[in-house]
Amino acid sequence: MSELSGRLTTPDGWPVTGGTLTAVDATGVQQGRASSREDGGFVLDGLAGGSYTVIAAAAGHEPAARTIALVEGRATSLGVLELPKVGGDVLPAPGTWQIDPQHSSIQATALHLGLSRIHGRLRKFAGQIQVADPLENSSVEVVIDPASVDSDDETRDAHLRTADFLDTGVYPEIAYKSDGLVRIDARHWRLDGVLTLKGVSAAVPLDVTYRGTGPDLWGGTRAAFSATTEISRDDFAISWNQSVLAGVLAIGRTLRIDIDIQAVLG
Missing domain, CATH: 2.60.40.10 (Immunoglobulins)
Incomplete structure (x- = not known):
């Protein structure tokens, strides 16, 4: 047998x-x-x-x-x-979808000493996704509290809030606003938008994966997305660094951003 x-x-x-x-x-x-x-x-x-x-x-x-x-x-x-989830290929219905921060996350990753990675999360944010028909006309707006940065080290987090990095006393908000959505395939999209960080605005596209739509435990309807991008700290006037052996930087200039979002249809 x-x-x-x-x-x-x-x-x-x-x-x-x-x-x-x-x-x-x-x-x-x-x-x-x-x-x-x-x-x-x-x-x-x-x-x-x-x-x-x-x-x-x-x-x-x-x-x-x-x-x-x-x-x-x-x-x-x-x-x-x-086995795809039922409804996984059904696009979100037109309407306003509020981002649920309790079931969403925004994480930034930087290279430390050219060797390992340090992860930090921005814990407080709010926003909405305005789904249109056709979907390419949809829009996204998110506002983030930079003082909510959390890298699991209080001393490092306090430094990240200073003028060397996020300067949260002068710039209390990070904002992202989309200005275009391009379909790659049924589950993958490119979201074009502008990130405003530390008083500087620059174009930052997001590679978005649509995870599907379905009911939640409270009678609502939810949609899930993940997104990634990379930004240069230099583009946003976050240029603090220290050079160690052989010119290796203490903290890499490129930040990888990983986003997971659940949004609830209003």
Whole structure:
């Protein structure tokens, strides 16, 4: 007899737990059945050699199927089966979507001493997404409190609030306002916009991934997005640095920004 293994995930790599895997032979008769584990992994065993269609299904996800030929007595891997969430390809409805800061995050990452990375989060922000029809006419506005910077070190955070970096006493807000949205494919978009930081405004595009839309626990409708970009500190008058051995900078000039957003339809 043969064994067939694999893993169920969402398209963005999260495991799908409790999914059902059914192996159907060439005549349409079910020959095996299993459930996915907490890590998304599954094993269908006791299968004779031959051709099978494996059907994967899980609550809240679109089903998927894959055909594979098994060799008698040999273990075979089906690899990863991706199950998109139901509604994952349904674009957000037109209207005003308020960003939920409790279920969203804005993180900046800088290179330290040319070796490792330091992460910091901006804890306080608010904003909205105005979804239009067509979607390309949508807009985004976000206001961030720079004094909410949190890098898990109080001394460093106090320095980040000074004129060397964010100068929060003089510039109490960071703002981002979009001025264009370009479709790459069904899930990927480029958001063009202007970032205003420390009194300087500059164009900063965001690479946006749409994560889907669905109901929440309180009767509302939510949409999820992630976005990334890189900015130069020099573009925003944040030029403080120290040079250490061989001219290596204490803090890299490029910041990587990672954003995860949940927004609620108003």
